[in-house]
Amino acid sequence: xxxxxxxxxxxxxxxxxxxxxxxxxxxxxxxxxxxxxxxxxxxxxxxxxxxxxxxxxxxxxxxxxxxxxxxxxxxxxxxxxxxxxxxxxxxxxxxxxxxxxxxxxxxxxxxxxxxxxx
Amino acid sequence: xxxxxxxxxxxxxxxxxxxxxxxxxxxxxxxxxxxxxxxxxxxxxxxxxxxxxxxxxxxxxxxxxxxxxxxxxxxxxxxxxxxxxxxxxxxxxxxxxxxxxxxxxxxxxxxx
Numbered sequence: 001x002x003x004x005x006x007x008x009x010x011x012x013x014x015x016x017x018x019x020x021x022x023x024x025x026x027x028x029x030x031x032x033x034x035x036x037x038x039x040x041x042x043x044x045x046x047x048x049x050x051x052x053x054x055x056x057x058x059x060x061x062x063x064x065x066x067x068x069x070x071x072x073x074x075x076x077x078x079x080x081x082x083x084x085x086x087x088x089x090x091x092x093x094x095x096x097x098x099x100x101x102x103x104x105x106x107x108x109x110x111x112x113x114x115x116x117x118x
Numbered sequence: 119x120x121x122x123x124x125x126x127x128x129x130x131x132x133x134x135x136x137x138x139x140x141x142x143x144x145x146x147x148x149x150x151x152x153x154x155x156x157x158x159x160x161x162x163x164x165x166x167x168x169x170x171x172x173x174x175x176x177x178x179x180x181x182x183x184x185x186x187x188x189x190x191x192x193x194x195x196x197x198x199x200x201x202x203x204x205x206x207x208x209x210x211x212x213x214x215x216x217x218x219x220x221x222x223x224x225x226x227x228x229x230x
């Protein structure tokens with residue numbers, strides 16, 4: 001597609017349920033990022049995938065959070081046993097190389113998935 | 119530690135005036151800086167970026183200034199328009215880290 005696509009755009013769930021958020025990056029982009037944005041806050045890094053390399057999971061807040069990227073394209077962020085503090089907008093971004101990379105350093109963001117945990 | 123912060127959380131400017139949004143960073147190893155604009159309910163959109171070997175870069179109505187001596191970054195928007203109202207984030211890439219570290223954001227409001 002023309003841009004980064006995320007689904008669902010909105011998700012309301014009950015505390016303790018598992019949720020899956022999906023990201024379709026821009027075709028050909030090797031780097032894929034997940035960020036979390038709480039209300040009125042900046043973007044918090046969660047995880048980074050680059051090609052076939054092992055992902056950088058240093059930003060995942062707990063072992064309830066996991067992500068995978070299949071075939072170097074689509075990525076799924078899974079949150080198990082959701083808690084109210086998980087409520088946030090989850091943003092996915094992709095890049096042709098990497099953040100700050102040699103050609104274009106920018107990340108291209110999707111519209112986000114807004115998660116509300118009741 | 120690693121941090122990118124903003125001096126002012128909110129800024130109001132009269133339409134047609136120029137605006138300046140400031141950002142401080144703490145990591146001298148950062149080699150790439152970028153400004154994003156985020157409108158309500160949307161993902162961040164790229165505005166302009168600058169590498170650490172530059173002091174200034176200009177785009178259409180926007181200029182980014184980088185002062186490495188005091189670790190300060192600014193975004194200047196000329197002749198502001200109502201559509202410029204949004205939250206603006208600065209972000210840095212720390213050399214070797216391959217990820218952007220974002221600041222808290224500044225809400226810019228353009229008054230008619």
